[in-house]
Amino acid sequence: MLKGDDMETAQATEPAVRLDRVEPAIADRSDPAAVAAVQVPPVFQVTGLSVTYGSHLALADVTMDIRSKAVTAFIGPSGCGKSTFIRCFNRLNDLIPSARVTGQVLYHEDDLYSPTVDPVEVRKLIGMVFQKPNPFPKSIYDNVAFGPRVLRRKDELDGRVEMALRRAALWDEVKDRLKTNALSLSGGQQQRLCIARCLAVEPDVILMDEPASALDPISTSAIEDLMHELKTDYTIVVVTHNMQQAARVAEMTAFFSVDVGEDGQRTGVLVEYDETQTIFTTPADPRTEGYVTGRFG
Amino acid sequence: MRAEFQQDLDDLEAELQGEGSIVLRSLRGALNALETQDVELADEVIAFDDEVDDRYHGLEKRIEQLIARQTPVATDLRLVLAVLHSNMHLERIGDQCVTIAKLTKLTSHLETKRSLIAGFEEMGSRAEEMLRVALEAFANRDVDAARSLSELDELIDRGNRDVTKQVLGLAGQPGMQEWGMRMIVVSRCLERIGDNAVDIGEQTEYLVTGEFTEFTDASHPEGRAH
Numbered sequence: 001m002l003k004g005d006d007m008e009t010a011q012a013t014e015p016a017v018r019l020d021r022v023e024p025a026i027a028d029r030s031d032p033a034a035v036a037a038v039q040v041p042p043v044f045q046v047t048g049l050s051v052t053y054g055s056h057l058a059l060a061d062v063t064m065d066i067r068s069k070a071v072t073a074f075i076g077p078s079g080c081g082k083s084t085f086i087r088c089f090n091r092l093n094d095l096i097p098s099a100r101v102t103g104q105v106l107y108h109e110d111d112l113y114s115p116t117v118d119p120v121e122v123r124k125l126i127g128m129v130f131q132k133p134n135p136f137p138k139s140i141y142d143n144v145a146f147g148p149r150v151l152r153r154k155d156e157l158d159g160r161v162e163m164a165l166r167r168a169a170l171w172d173e174v175k176d177r178l179k180t181n182a183l184s185l186s187g188g189q190q191q192r193l194c195i196a197r198c199l200a201v202e203p204d205v206i207l208m209d210e211p212a213s214a215l216d217p218i219s220t221s222a223i224e225d226l227m228h229e230l231k232t233d234y235t236i237v238v239v240t241h242n243m244q245q246a247a248r249v250a251e252m253t254a255f256f257s258v259d260v261g262e263d264g265q266r267t268g269v270l271v272e273y274d275e276t277q278t279i280f281t282t283p284a285d286p287r288t289e290g291y292v293t294g295r296f297g
Numbered sequence: 298m299r300a301e302f303q304q305d306l307d308d309l310e311a312e313l314q315g316e317g318s319i320v321l322r323s324l325r326g327a328l329n330a331l332e333t334q335d336v337e338l339a340d341e342v343i344a345f346d347d348e349v350d351d352r353y354h355g356l357e358k359r360i361e362q363l364i365a366r367q368t369p370v371a372t373d374l375r376l377v378l379a380v381l382h383s384n385m386h387l388e389r390i391g392d393q394c395v396t397i398a399k400l401t402k403l404t405s406h407l408e409t410k411r412s413l414i415a416g417f418e419e420m421g422s423r424a425e426e427m428l429r430v431a432l433e434a435f436a437n438r439d440v441d442a443a444r445s446l447s448e449l450d451e452l453i454d455r456g457n458r459d460v461t462k463q464v465l466g467l468a469g470q471p472g473m474q475e476w477g478m479r480m481i482v483v484s485r486c487l488e489r490i491g492d493n494a495v496d497i498g499e500q501t502e503y504l505v506t507g508e509f510t511e512f513t514d515a516s517h518p519e520g521r522a523h
Contacts, residue, residue, distance in 0.1 A: 244368060280370045282507030292370045294299045 040068045041109070043205060043235045044089060049103035051084050051093060059084050059268040061103070064254060071227055071236045073246035073276065076256030077291065081268020082239045085256070086207050089237060090126040091119040124151065127198035131210035133190035135182035135197070140165075140174050143182045143193055147201035160200055168196035169226050188219020195226065206230065208238040212245065224249050243292055246276065253279040255288045302367045309359060309380050310436070313387070316352040317432040320387050320394070321425060323349060324490065327394040327401070328421035331483065332414055334405045342398035349391035356384045372504075379504040383435065386493040386500075390428065393486040393493075400479045407476040413463055417480075420456040420487045423449060427494035435501045443498035447512035453491035460484035 042065035051059040059081035066072050066089075074082040084093065091112065093099040105112040112122060124147075135143050144161045148154060161178075165171040170192040174185070182193055191211060198206055208227075212220040227236055227249045240246050246253050254273040258266050272279065272288045283289045290296030323345055330338035360381050363369065369377050427449045434442035461484070464477040495512055503509045 243370075247370070281374060283371050289371050293373050294302070 043068045045106040047104040052100045054098040057267045062270045064273050068235050070251040071231050071249050072252045073250035074239045074254050075246050079266050080256035080258050082256045083209055086239050090123050094119050126205040127203040128207040129194050129211050131213055133194050135190050135193050139179045140182050141178040144196050144200045164196040164200035167199050168192045188215050205235045247280050250276045257287050305363050312356050313380050316387050320390050323394040327397040330401045336402050336405050339398040339401040343395050346391050346395045353388040375504050379500040383497045383500045386496045390490050390493050393490050396486050397483050400483050404476050404479045420453055423453050424487050424490040427491050431494040431497035438505050440502050440505050443501035446495045446498040450491045450495050457484050457488040
């Protein structure tokens with residue numbers, strides 16, 4: 001970096017050909033996610049979302065958009081409502097009798113919580129992978145074929161199963177033993193099988209709630225590679241306890257924290273939502289700073 | 298929480314400041330040797346650079362281990378990176394002191410021009426002052442003080458230009474040409490030390506704000522965006 005020196009007379013004159021007029025402006029293209037964000041409308045638009053379990057306000061007033069064809073990570077301490085929040089995207093909280101969701105979730109601009117929307121239809125488009133791999137006690141093939149069979153998409157079933165297993169980066173490991181019981185697979189393989197099962201019904205969004213927290217580092221790495229692969233075609237939302245995982249896989253990161261009320265009630269709040277690199281280099285909120293640096297929370 | 302990590306970060310900063318102190322000693326030694334044409338002192342300055350280098354490498358090693366083991370992020374990450382860069386700038390200041398000391402030895406038998414030597418003392422004092430300001434601004438996270446370095450740097454740059462003029466004036470004096478040419482390099486070394494102090498100031502601003510900007514930029518002297 002050249003500082004001021006004694007070469008005052010050697011100042012640069014305006015170059016005849018401006019490089020930035022010859023080449024497309026790099027700043028506009030260097031970040032594909034930023035380009036996509038400008039051009040593609042968000043998949044989800046959440047406005048003033050709150051969730052109560054009975055009289056307990058578990059998550060308060062969340063407003064955020066989820067970017068299309070990108071990985072969005074939710075991080076935060078236990079009890080911050082991040083799992084509660086991700087379950088709002090495929091109406092899984094509907095299955096909890098005491099849960100009540102208020103506010104608005106638009107999915108491709110349609111109200112996800114409209115009385116006319118069938119939650120089962122929602123879950124076809126918005127799949128979910130859980131912390132503990134939960135394959136059915138059936139063969140590998142039957143696990144992946146389960147969704148298409150239920151949805152009566154039985155045409156080309158073998159092709160669908162192979163496609164899903166390939167996309168989940170599991171095909172080469174299981175192609176010779178498709179009739180084997182899925183429970184004989186390792187934990188990491190079982191989790192990829194659950195992702196394949198999810199992909200077999202051709203969803204639009206994949207929700208992942210702590211998908212790698214029960215896995216060893218190698219399997220974790222395989223799942224993270226898979227997220228990178230899948231985000232070209234799917235919108236991925238992931239809840240993780242592992243901050244470095246968020247830093248590695250996500251374009252956008254939301255940090256949730258817990259507010260403790262005067263009555264001791266603990267309520268999850270969205271503290272900060274930004275590009276992942278901003279969250280991990282220059283977070284705006286001191287609570288985010290405290291959490292990502294491991295000082296608090 | 299993370300008490301050991303915090304201690305590691307504190308240690309990094311303390312070592313950077315320690316390295317800064319010994320670089321200041323090296324600079325003072327080089328300036329004194331230059332003024333008095335003291336060859337022995339010049340040799341001491343040259344030998345003392347091993348100490349600077351040891352600290353430089355030691356700090357780099359610590360930073361490598363800290364990144365590998367603690368994965369710093371946010372302010373911690375910016376601190377580690379700012380120390381990493383400032384460490385390099387300090388080491389370079391040490392090298393400039395060695396160059397001045399070597400030139401002092403090379404010219405110890407030559408006739409000197411007092412007014413030029415006095416000019417070097419002034420430039421050198423300004424360089425010392427800049428390095429002190431840079432180190433304090435870093436320690437205090439004081440962006441205003443860090444930014445003031447570019448104004449101080451202008452004074453050294455002016456001194457450097459004066460030296461060039463004076464040496465050009467020596468061109469016609471037999472026996473002064475070699476000394477004059479060597480002194481142009483000495484002047485350049487002092488000017489570079491000022492630049493390195495500004496570089497450390499820029500790291501302070503990055504540490505505090507997360508934004509890196511060049512306080513002065515010779516390729517865009519009017520301060521245009523780049």
